Amino acid sequence: MTLREIIGQRRLTALLARAIERDSLPPTLLFAGPSGVGKWAVARATAQAVNCQARAATSDLAVDACGTCRACDRIARGVHVDVIMLEPDERASIKIDVVRDVLSRTSFRPFEGRKRVVLIREADTLETASQNALLKSLEEPPPGTMFILTTAVPGALLPTVRSRCMRLRFGRLTSAEVAAALMRDHGYSEAEAREAAPVADGSLGQALALIDNDVSMFRDLAMALLRHTAGRADSQSRVQGASALHTGGAKKERSREDVALVLRLMASMLRDLEAINAGADRAVIANPALLEELEALARAYSGDRARAAFGAVDRALTALERNAGTKVVTEWLAVQM
Numbered sequence: 001m002t003l004r005e006i007i008g009q010r011r012l013t014a015l016l017a018r019a020i021e022r023d024s025l026p027p028t029l030l031f032a033g034p035s036g037v038g039k040w041a042v043a044r045a046t047a048q049a050v051n052c053q054a055r056a057a058t059s060d061l062a063v064d065a066c067g068t069c070r071a072c073d074r075i076a077r078g079v080h081v082d083v084i085m086l087e088p089d090e091r092a093s094i095k096i097d098v099v100r101d102v103l104s105r106t107s108f109r110p111f112e113g114r115k116r117v118v119l120i121r122e123a124d125t126l127e128t129a130s131q132n133a134l135l136k137s138l139e140e141p142p143p144g145t146m147f148i149l150t151t152a153v154p155g156a157l158l159p160t161v162r163s164r165c166m167r168l169r170f171g172r173l174t175s176a177e178v179a180a181a182l183m184r185d186h187g188y189s190e191a192e193a194r195e196a197a198p199v200a201d202g203s204l205g206q207a208l209a210l211i212d213n214d215v216s217m218f219r220d221l222a223m224a225l226l227r228h229t230a231g232r233a234d235s236q237s238r239v240q241g242a243s244a245l246h247t248g249g250a251k252k253e254r255s256r257e258d259v260a261l262v263l264r265l266m267a268s269m270l271r272d273l274e275a276i277n278a279g280a281d282r283a284v285i286a287n288p289a290l291l292e293e294l295e296a297l298a299r300a301y302s303g304d305r306a307r308a309a310f311g312a313v314d315r316a317l318t319a320l321e322r323n324a325g326t327k328v329v330t331e332w333l334a335v336q337m
């Protein structure tokens with residue numbers, strides 16, 4: 001995938017393209033940001049744009065790879081001798097001997113490319129010894145060599161590694177961008193994309209996980225709270241209704257991530273309720289499998305209620321992101337709904 005084909009992250013791809021065109025790309029880059037937002041794809045596209053034999057400007061990028069020359073093809077297939085990709089092994093770590101082997105290869109000038117590019121995926125999985133082994137090369141990259149590290153948890157890298165890299169921050173994708181990538185790159189239908197994208201928290205990776213895994217339990221929890229709060233006015237009963245949300249089986253507290261997923265599913269259902277009440281075309285409903293249940297609830301969430309409840313869910317999600325407790329947040333939400 002070339003830089004222009006990346007969905008989302010326009011500001012960063014434009015910045016990278018300008019730097020490549022001026023030959024001012026820093027030799028050590030750290031792509032940091034949530035998982036599933038395109039860091040690895042942009043790293044590979046950067047390696048292509050650097051080494052393409054027929055690169056040219058595009059309508060919105062200063063320069064980009066052609067995507068079809070021998071170099072582009074080899075990089076896309078992962079067999080270009082000068083573009084080395086390091087990924088975590090099955091134990092989710094990058095071992096010192098692998099790193100040493102790569103570093104020994106960087107002591108020669110690039111063989112066929114303009115530049116040797118070492119790409120390290122999930123760099124936080126580099127063992128401490130591996131990180132230490134890299135330090136000298138990051139401090140003073142061998143001539144013609146550059147490094148791109150990607151990670152969702154930059155804080156897990158040694159400060160000495162972090163300080164030697166120029167950091168680019170990747171943001172979350174919009175729901176529309178996630179949907180577009182699901183359809184274009186993963187062959188999902190528009191209906192499937194519309195269902196998964198809004199609850200994927202701006203991450204294509206998370207959207208794919210949602211589609212692959214059965215989230216019906218979480219969907220049921222979200223629907224149950226909507227039903228529970230639909231008719232009940234007293235706070236006591238609402239707070240009780242929230243208990244299934246923060247406490248799972250065997251009285252075990254649910255993880256923050258799971259609770260956040262339930263809330264995002266609930267937000268998506270509230271959007272649907274709003275649409276149903278507004279008489280919108282049923283084709284725009286994000287949860288068509290729940291249409292009957294949603295229609296049954298629509299009257300209870302008429303007027304401004306669905307919108308107000310959506311706002312409350314949004315505030316609850318923000319509170320969770322800021323580490324508020326799941327019990328406090330879900331009980332507060334049940335009262336607000």
Ligand SMILES: [Zn+2]
Binds near residue numbers: 055066071
């Ligand atoms: Zn090319």
